Amino acid sequence: MTHQIGIGVIGMGWMGMVHSRAYRQVADRFYESGIRPRLVICADEAEERTRRAQETLGFEQVTTDWREVVEHPAVQVVNIAAPNYLHLEMVRAAAAAGKHIFCEKPVGRTPEETAEIEYLARKAGVLSFVGFNYRWAPMVQYTHQLIQEGQLGRLTHYRGRFFSMYGSNPYGLLTWRFDREQAGLGVLGDIMSHVVDMAHMLAGPIRRVVSRRHTFITERPLPRPAAGGTHFAVGQPDDPKGPVTNEDYVSALVEFENGAQGTLESCRVIFGPKCEMAFELNGTRGAARWNFERMNELELYLPEGTQAHDGYTRLLAGPGFPFHGRFNPGDGIGIGYEDLKAIEAYQFLQAVVEGTPRPPGFREALQLASVQAAMVRSWESGTWEEVVSLERQEPA
Amino acid sequence: MTHQIGIGVIGMGWMGMVHSRAYRQVADRFYESGIRPRLVICADEAEERTRRAQETLGFEQVTTDWREVVEHPAVQVVNIAAPNYLHLEMVRAAAAAGKHIFCEKPVGRTPEETAEIEYLARKAGVLSFVGFNYRWAPMVQYTHQLIQEGQLGRLTHYRGRFFSMYGSNPYGLLTWRFDREQAGLGVLGDIMSHVVDMAHMLAGPIRRVVSRRHTFITERPLPRPAAGGTHFAVGQPDDPKGPVTNEDYVSALVEFENGAQGTLESCRVIFGPKCEMAFELNGTRGAARWNFERMNELELYLPEGTQAHDGYTRLLAGPGFPFHGRFNPGDGIGIGYEDLKAIEAYQFLQAVVEGTPRPPGFREALQLASVQAAMVRSWESGTWEEVVSLERQEPA
Amino acid sequence: MTHQIGIGVIGMGWMGMVHSRAYRQVADRFYESGIRPRLVICADEAEERTRRAQETLGFEQVTTDWREVVEHPAVQVVNIAAPNYLHLEMVRAAAAAGKHIFCEKPVGRTPEETAEIEYLARKAGVLSFVGFNYRWAPMVQYTHQLIQEGQLGRLTHYRGRFFSMYGSNPYGLLTWRFDREQAGLGVLGDIMSHVVDMAHMLAGPIRRVVSRRHTFITERPLPRPAAGGTHFAVGQPDDPKGPVTNEDYVSALVEFENGAQGTLESCRVIFGPKCEMAFELNGTRGAARWNFERMNELELYLPEGTQAHDGYTRLLAGPGFPFHGRFNPGDGIGIGYEDLKAIEAYQFLQAVVEGTPRPPGFREALQLASVQAAMVRSWESGTWEEVVSLERQEPA
Amino acid sequence: MTHQIGIGVIGMGWMGMVHSRAYRQVADRFYESGIRPRLVICADEAEERTRRAQETLGFEQVTTDWREVVEHPAVQVVNIAAPNYLHLEMVRAAAAAGKHIFCEKPVGRTPEETAEIEYLARKAGVLSFVGFNYRWAPMVQYTHQLIQEGQLGRLTHYRGRFFSMYGSNPYGLLTWRFDREQAGLGVLGDIMSHVVDMAHMLAGPIRRVVSRRHTFITERPLPRPAAGGTHFAVGQPDDPKGPVTNEDYVSALVEFENGAQGTLESCRVIFGPKCEMAFELNGTRGAARWNFERMNELELYLPEGTQAHDGYTRLLAGPGFPFHGRFNPGDGIGIGYEDLKAIEAYQFLQAVVEGTPRPPGFREALQLASVQAAMVRSWESGTWEEVVSLERQEPA
Ligand SMILES: NC(=O)C1=CN([C@@H]2O[C@H](COP(=O)(O)OP(=O)(O)OC[C@H]3O[C@@H](n4cnc5c(N)ncnc54)[C@H](O)[C@@H]3O)[C@@H](O)[C@H]2O)C=CC1
Ligand SMILES: NC(=O)C1=CN([C@@H]2O[C@H](COP(=O)(O)OP(=O)(O)OC[C@H]3O[C@@H](n4cnc5c(N)ncnc54)[C@H](O)[C@@H]3O)[C@@H](O)[C@H]2O)C=CC1
Ligand SMILES: NC(=O)C1=CN([C@@H]2O[C@H](COP(=O)(O)OP(=O)(O)OC[C@H]3O[C@@H](n4cnc5c(N)ncnc54)[C@H](O)[C@@H]3O)[C@@H](O)[C@H]2O)C=CC1
Ligand SMILES: NC(=O)C1=CN([C@@H]2O[C@H](COP(=O)(O)OP(=O)(O)OC[C@H]3O[C@@H](n4cnc5c(N)ncnc54)[C@H](O)[C@@H]3O)[C@@H](O)[C@H]2O)C=CC1
Structure with a gap:
């Protein structure tokens, strides 16, 4: 049909x-x-x-x-x-x-x-x-599966990060991303949202947080009116400048509902990492590491008592991992970033066909927003903040 | 237009x-x-x-x-x-x-x-x-460019290989690839052809070779008539079997026309590597390593006299490298295998539009075939064989 | 002389x-x-x-x-x-x-x-x-030198960690390390002290912190009286047990006096890492990463505007790096952990010969203790704590 | 006693x-x-x-x-x-x-x-x-043990190499190593001997070879009489020069007695690798890779039918591996090059105590020399040469 x-x-x-x-x-x-x-x-x-x-x-x-x-x-x-x-x-x-x-x-x-x-x-x-x-990378989905099956034991640690160079050039234009009015939150809303979403998917809900933000580059060249001004466009040193009105950097200590301890961190102006959206997690029986810069790999630690496996195993994506076989039939033949978007589109359309939600929808975005709100409160209070659901009962 | x-x-x-x-x-x-x-x-x-x-x-x-x-x-x-x-x-x-x-x-x-x-x-x-x-991977194209510009100096060493697991399961079906009649050469024709092509592109024509072949798995289950029998299909231990009539493995020492020394090797039944199509090359001023299993990376050695760069630099594909920007605008955002095929298709269609050949066409395939022929001769003679062009002057 | x-x-x-x-x-x-x-x-x-x-x-x-x-x-x-x-x-x-x-x-x-x-x-x-x-690893000393010379620009980020498996086996004996009376602080005093010391050496004094601790394994087998009970000895499931009275895990967000933002983290019961004493730091002109598990390597990012170096360069220890030439004359020939102790001993004896202190002495240990004290306060207060010098003016 | x-x-x-x-x-x-x-x-x-x-x-x-x-x-x-x-x-x-x-x-x-x-x-x-x-690296000894126990199955491939930069500077002095009279063979006698020895230890005797040599740098500055002229000393462009009279580079295709196929290669003037003494081997049930530049690691492939281990596992040296516990008690704490020499000295002294030979003695050196002799013959004949034992029956 x-x-x-x-x-x-x-x-x-x-x-x-x-x-x-x-x-x-x-x-x-x-x-x-x-x-x-x-x-x-x-x-x-x-x-x-x-x-x-x-x-x-x-x-x-x-x-x-x-x-x-x-x-x-x-x-x-x-x-x-x-x-x-x-x-x-x-x-x-x-x-x-x-x-x-x-x-x-x-x-x-x-x-x-x-x-x-x-x-x-x-x-x-x-x-x-x-x-x-990023959820849809086959190696991330496989990690999710292992956790769900209990193969990594009880989770104890989760470290998530997204370090990107996209704003590291101080002459990168003052596009809408750097403006509180147009973009809202800075890096917390932008790429840190992927970090929190991934943490939620893999390690479950976050209970409380203490967080910090910083803006490293406080003003940037204004985009010239005519020019399209894409994400990666760069201005000149003597261009007129305007203020950056949202944060470049955010870090947090977090505690998950299941007791796991974590750190989450993101920066859009860091010098070095290109697109380091990554996690490392440890459980009582195993551990895993993944980095989008090598999205077709997973480093998995599942020693199972043998010396020969008492180290991280580098797995290469292949048709045995979730979704990968949709793209090609051979082990070690990588897929690309846009293929994740194809999986994503499929997931949503499948939800539409079935008439029932699949994550991540607005429900999961709301959960994530609740964590972001706790982080924002923590920026002000300087202390731990419980995550409180922002779910609205009444229309605005 | x-x-x-x-x-x-x-x-x-x-x-x-x-x-x-x-x-x-x-x-x-x-x-x-x-x-x-x-x-x-x-x-x-x-x-x-x-x-x-x-x-x-x-x-x-x-x-x-x-x-x-x-x-x-x-x-x-x-x-x-x-x-x-x-x-x-x-x-x-x-x-x-x-x-x-x-x-x-x-x-x-x-x-x-x-x-x-x-x-x-x-x-x-x-x-x-x-x-x-594999030619079309942005990081391979970049390597090619560096060599052409002389940035790596005079080439001295080239090591190419393609190690694949595709036939490593002894119960993998006796598909057309393992049959001399249907496939012709075994691994030499199949994946070793990529190795030789890459060597030709990067290091130039091969002058002479000494080569060896081996068949590790000498018989395999026959595909059942009805079943489609794809590249990666597997039979049962008690299935009727037939002989593998072409080689699983080929290795060669080679000498390039420019004086560089090399080794080329390929196996389709090796246990360990998934899709290790790789090269390592050294010149008098620099060196480079690439492996398709991490196709969005290049390890480049270009010390230029500074201690800080006296090691291999891991470059991540991004819009600054050939063709990559066609696929996405961000550094460190990988493309997939099929994207190489899109570049390939574009190259050919561009040749068609211009009415002039672009490599690799049959001309380059012929050059490669001439090397393969020398390897085949070397299997028999057990000695070095000069590469002699197989170019036909008259129709068969 | x-x-x-x-x-x-x-x-x-x-x-x-x-x-x-x-x-x-x-x-x-x-x-x-x-x-x-x-x-x-x-x-x-x-x-x-x-x-x-x-x-x-x-x-x-x-x-x-x-x-x-x-x-x-x-x-x-x-x-x-x-x-x-x-x-x-x-x-x-x-x-x-x-x-x-x-x-x-x-x-x-x-x-x-x-x-x-x-x-x-x-x-x-x-x-x-x-x-x-760990300070004395040649590649760490080299990083220190680069920072001092300003080659990495102004530091913006520092991430330090020490993850060790030494206590990850829940049947690891209740040695003095797990006892507040004998050891004092748990992981904060033990291996986290290396993390803070390294951060101080490389990025300078820490101004304020917010920190968290956790004890994952709350009781352990008692060592049998006779047995020596070394660092890595393991008991039996049915051995009598006693309580672990200090922390297994500590994490912190930190702000350095120079404005750099950081995270520090350590665990002695984590499952996966063996001896991951590591840092990653970023400045406005360069970045560096080091991990004791590969102590003879440094990943250094110093692009200096060239595409060929716009990635992390893997440097191998050799005689060109601080102290390394004392141990062997060849690039890529690694030294071992105990060699760091030889450098350390030399540094102290040199101070003795000269009659003037060299770091790290008790002065630096005090600075570090002041940070630890702030972390301990933060465990209780749940909020940011300024680092206040614990320097004593009067004898106890 | x-x-x-x-x-x-x-x-x-x-x-x-x-x-x-x-x-x-x-x-x-x-x-x-x-x-x-x-x-x-x-x-x-x-x-x-x-x-x-x-x-x-x-x-x-x-x-x-x-x-x-x-x-x-x-x-x-x-x-x-x-x-x-x-x-x-x-x-x-x-x-x-x-x-x-x-x-x-x-x-x-x-x-x-x-x-x-x-x-x-x-x-x-x-x-x-x-x-x-190099034999004595704990991770190499462990590989040897796995092979002996049959855990990697029947060996099919062995690739050994030693690439060193020691002579890559054309102004490196014409020390005794570059002189046929004083040193004898060039790289074949020098560092390629480690490659052949390692191959013998791990994969067993070599049956036949075809080999090639090359000298890339044909003359070098003469050492000044007075100066000591160590291994790594460098002259000036205008120093008087003398001819290099032995080979810089050697490569070979080899066949082992057990049927495994291999390539061996070594160069002392290559630009890029520092001290890359390495092997990769594959068997029918597993595979292993080791590189002296990371001597405290082993990449081991032993999937044993599980997806979670269907990749190379990075093992870190530790007390569970042969000899390592003699040097320190902790996983992931590396030993250095000279520690291999301590193990070596112990092995010999143990042989002396016991009065029975332990490998590698002159017997093993002779086996290796027999392979080298076959390679030298192959340089002249251009064809495969059987390895024939050079064992002397009569005094010279
Ligand atoms: N999932 C992910 O990893 C990523 C998500 N994003 C998100 O996607 C969204 C778009 O980002 P980009 O595509 O990078 O931005 P972009 O600037 O490349 O594209 C935005 C487009 O919207 C158009 N537009 C603006 N106002 C419009 C209007 N009133 N009516 C119709 N079109 C209008 C613009 O002309 C432009 O073509 C953002 O919310 C961004 O956060 C962006 C990049 C990656
Ligand atoms: N560039 C590369 O990396 C690769 C190249 N290849 C090459 O591509 C070619 C095809 O290989 P695959 O696609 O893997 O094989 P495949 O077995 O998946 O596809 C071959 C197709 O040809 C069809 N076919 C067979 N006889 C036909 C006929 N008389 N008329 C019309 N269709 C017919 C089959 O039904 C089948 O659909 C081969 O020459 C192979 O060597 C294959 C894989 C990778
Ligand atoms: N810098 C580093 O990376 C490391 C530092 N350490 C530190 O070194 C110190 C010792 O640790 P380890 O050597 O691992 O412990 P250990 O338990 O191996 O050695 C301690 C020794 O002290 C002896 N000892 C106990 N009481 C004594 C007394 N009253 N008089 C004389 N000797 C006595 C014990 O018999 C034992 O031989 C600790 O402070 C530890 O934190 C330990 C390991 C690594
Ligand atoms: N196993 C390995 O990985 C290595 C082995 N070697 C081997 O070790 C041997 C020595 O090499 P290196 O130590 O690097 O050379 P080196 O040049 O550093 O040392 C040789 C020493 O022998 C001394 N010597 C020369 N003639 C002598 C004589 N007639 N009587 C007494 N001493 C004399 C020299 O003065 C010099 O101190 C060589 O056979 C070399 O191939 C060298 C380096 C590494």
Whole structure:
């Protein structure tokens, strides 16, 4: 049985293109699922981006007005890949129109906004999904499986981090990411959200935190009005500058509900690591380490009493690991970043087909936002803060 | 200016699907090139494979008779991804029809057959291309560039290998790969061809060789007639068996025309390495190491007299390296195996647009076949053999 | 000019033997210094240990009464390698006798005891040294040098850790290390002291901390009276048990005086890492990573604007790095753990020859103890604590 | 029971000092063996070297006439660490005096000289030992043990190499190593001898070979008469030069008696590797990789059918591995190069105590020389050469 699902994508920048390709891959990679996404319409302020997407990816229609996506009758899934400050408004409209929603992280600019977004979708009874793509790496999924099966014993330690160079150049432009108004939180909302999401998936809910933030680069060149200003664009030393109004760095000590102890850390202006989204975890019977910079590998410690295995084993991704066989049949043949997005898209569409939520949706984003809120409180209080659910009971 | 190019694919097994996806990616990843491949028709004996390809990748037509692909008027490029024993016949037909030809490696089952294929295409004046995909890894291309620029000095050593586990299970089926009649050479034709091609690209022509072969697993379970029998399928201990009639292992000492010394080695039944297609090379001013199992990395030694750099630097792929920026904008965000095939497809289509050959075509395959022929002679003679070009002057 | 220096060693367990060998190495490895240690006398409760040390290392005399070491007229340096609970008493006696003191870490069982010890030695005007041996790894010294020269720019991040499996077996005996009375602090005093010392050396003083501790294994088998019970001895499941009275785990967020942000973490019961004493640090112009498990390597990031060096370079220890050439003349020929102790011994004896302190002495141990005290306060307060010097003005 | 053994060392350069320290370590590290080496006398042309050795290591006597060592009545073991061209003469004298002989590799300058040396010692009935120190790395010994126990199955592949930078600087002096007269063979005799010895120990006798040599740097600055000219000394571009008369590089394809296929390779002028003495071996049930640059690690593949172990496990040296516990009690605490020499010295002295040979003695050196002779023949013949034992039946 095949399931055609109409897709509308909003924001055809980096992520919008990536998501669109991901939908295109689903029918091919997950053939047996019967899911056949249909790229109905895409929207971007920059018209040429929509044209290019249409030509190269096959959207049936394009628009510069994102509300047309939401309202299009053939669209069942609205995919939001616009800047953070538009997420709330777009979710509101999509939920009102009864559409299922895929929203890129961070869902809201602030924990409170995420709570509102979660509330809107819950009230509307629509399904949701969030782009925590690192979850879907086959070696991460395998780690998750081992933990669930109890093979690593009781978890005792979890160390998560995301160190990125994306803002390390002090002449990197003052794009929306560095502005509290448009982006909301800084690195805590941006890449630290992946760290917390991963920790939640692997080690379970966080009970309490003590956290710290810092802004290393306090002003940056203003983007020139005309220029598109992508994520990685760089200005000149003598360009006019504006203030960075959210944090570059965040660290935290955390305690999980299951008693595991952890540290979480993230920085967007660190010099050295390129895209070090990584975890190390230890249990009473085993341990695992993973780093996105080598996403097709897992270092697994499962000695099982033998000297020959009393060290970390470097496993290479292959068809024996979750999802990997969808992409190629050979051990040691790596998949790429965008393939994680194809798995992600499949997961959501499968949820849509079944009519039941799959994680990570707004529910998980809310859990994460609750941790972020505790971290923010800790920045002020300088002390441990319990994680308190931000779940809204009433509309705002 | 856009260039629509009609594509026909023959053999919709692993590679046929991979190639088809690759063509689909070209318009998107190499947008500015204007190249817009059109998936006109695909063929496979197994009809359901063609149906699936049509549904998921959008071929306009499908067939079980590969000659329809060759003859289709809208097809400009014939892509051959059928088993080796069909390559000659298919190339003959495609060349006769004046079509440009992409042929998977090994081009011919034997060096002689490759020479014949090269001759046919040359005579017909059509362009050709071969699936030596490892060439296209951004970090390999970067290495190539450094060598060309002289940054590594004069090359002195080259060590190439491809160690794969694909046949290491003695109950792995006796598929066409293990049969001299259907596959021609064993590992020398199969994965060692990548090793020699890489050596040629990076270190230049090989002048002479001394080589050895061995077959470790001399018989294997016969595939059951009905079963599809893919590359990685496994039989039962009590299945009827047949003889393996080509080599599992080949090694060689080689001398390059530029005076560099090398060793090349490959095995398809080795226990340990998964997909270790790798090289290490040294020059008088620098050195480099690469392994497909970590294809998004390069270990580069370029001390330039400073202590701080007097060791191998681990470079992570990113947009600063050849082609990588086509796939994503961030350092340390890896691409996957199939992305190499997209680069490969682009290279060939660019050659087609320009009407001039780009390597690696049948010309380079012939050079490689000449090396293989010298190795085969060395197996018999037990001594060094000069590489002699197999280029045909007259038709067979 | 040669300098004979009389050495007395107290406690001939693991460290006592290691230190004695280290002194023996000094004349050989640091020949030109003219330093010629003389192994005058050693003491241990267990007489056979002193006999063995005499026979194999050449002590002139042995005793079971450590006070004889302190009082011996030929002894200029008293080396304390007895369990922690004896350090204070021994230092008091040695200082009173006007002897220079090498004391193993942790100097005192508690920060306060360390302060008292520092005070005693300061008052007595004797030189002191502490066994923070990881400092002396050539690759760590080289990192220190790069930082001092400003080559890594302004430090922004420091992550230090020491993860050890030494207590991970729940049947590991309840030796003195797990007892607050005898050992004082748990992992914070034991191996975390190396982490803080390293952080101080490389990144400078810590200004404030927030910290957490945990005890994972709350009881352990009691050592049988007769058995010696070394560091790594293991009991039986049905042995009688006693409570672990100090912490297994400690973590902290820290802020350095220079503005760098850090995390420090240590555990003695973690499952996976063997002896992972490691740091990662980042500055505005470079970065470095080191792990004692690969002590002869350094991963150094100093891109200096070139793509070829825009990754971590793996440097192998060799004669070009500090001290390494004392041990062998070849690049890539590793030294061992005990060689760090030889460098350490040399440093102290050089201080003795010169009559001026060299770090790390009790002064540095006091600085470290002040950080530990802040961490201990933070365990109770749950909040950030400023580091306040514990330096004593008056005798206790 | 203690065994005092009188030691005489000839040649107090790098190796002479290393050996002397090794003997000094034996009583300490292998206490229970009862072996108590006595450093009786050492000899060197350079008198100051003997003085230094006496002062720092405790030799009872020194001399500049090596024959005094051989003739000294208290000397039971003559340790030869003089340049290669003196080995034969020294062995002849020592054997004639009925002394047991430790001789550094290469035993003879040429395979024939090694055969003569072996013959002399055999005739005299003295025990012998050779400095193939890499054998003694705990992780190598462990690999040996696994192979002996059959845990890796039947060996199929062996790849050995020793790549060193020691001669890579073209201005490195023309020391005796580069001179056929004084050193005999070049890299084949020098560091390739370690490669062949390791292959023999791990994979058993080599049956036949085809080999190639090359000299990359054909002339070098002459050492100035006065200057000592150590292993790593460097001249000036305008120094007078002399010809290099032996090979820089050797490679070989080899077949072992047990059917395993291999490649062996070594170069002393390669640019990149520092001290890469390494092997990779595969069997039908497991595989192992080791590299001296990380001598305290072993990468072991022993999947035993489980997915969790289907990759190489990185084992860190520790007391559970052969000999390691003699040096320290903790997992992950590395030993150094010279510690291998202590194990080596112990092995030989144990043989002396027991009165029965232990490998590797001249017998094993002869086996190795027979392989080298086959390689040398292959350089001329250009073809496969069987290994024929050079064992002498009659005195020369
Ligand atoms: N999951 C992940 O790892 C990643 C997630 N993201 C998230 O994806 C979202 C988008 O980020 P990027 O694609 O990197 O940004 P981008 O700047 O490349 O793309 C944003 C696009 O939205 C368009 N846009 C802006 N306002 C619009 C409007 N009113 N109507 C229609 N289109 C509009 C822009 O023209 C642009 O094309 C963000 O929320 C970001 O946090 C981004 C990168 C990675
Ligand atoms: N570049 C590379 O790294 C790789 C290259 N290859 C090469 O690609 C080629 C195909 O290999 P795979 O895709 O792995 O094999 P496969 O067995 O998966 O696919 C071969 C396909 O050809 C079809 N076929 C057989 N006879 C046919 C006929 N008469 N007409 C139409 N279709 C026919 C089969 O039904 C099958 O679908 C081979 O030459 C192989 O050496 C394969 C794998 C990797
Ligand atoms: N720097 C480093 O990395 C390390 C430092 N240490 C420190 O070294 C010190 C000793 O530790 P280990 O050598 O591991 O312990 P150990 O238990 O092996 O040795 C202690 C020795 O002291 C002796 N001893 C006990 N009471 C004595 C007394 N009253 N008089 C004379 N001798 C007495 C014991 O008999 C024993 O031989 C501790 O402070 C420890 O924290 C230990 C290991 C590593
Ligand atoms: N097992 C291994 O890994 C190594 C083995 N070796 C071997 O050790 C031997 C010595 O090499 P190195 O110590 O590196 O050389 P070196 O040049 O450092 O030392 C040789 C010493 O022999 C002395 N000597 C020369 N002629 C003499 C004579 N007639 N009487 C007494 N002494 C004399 C020299 O003065 C010098 O001190 C060589 O056979 C070499 O191949 C060297 C380095 C490593």
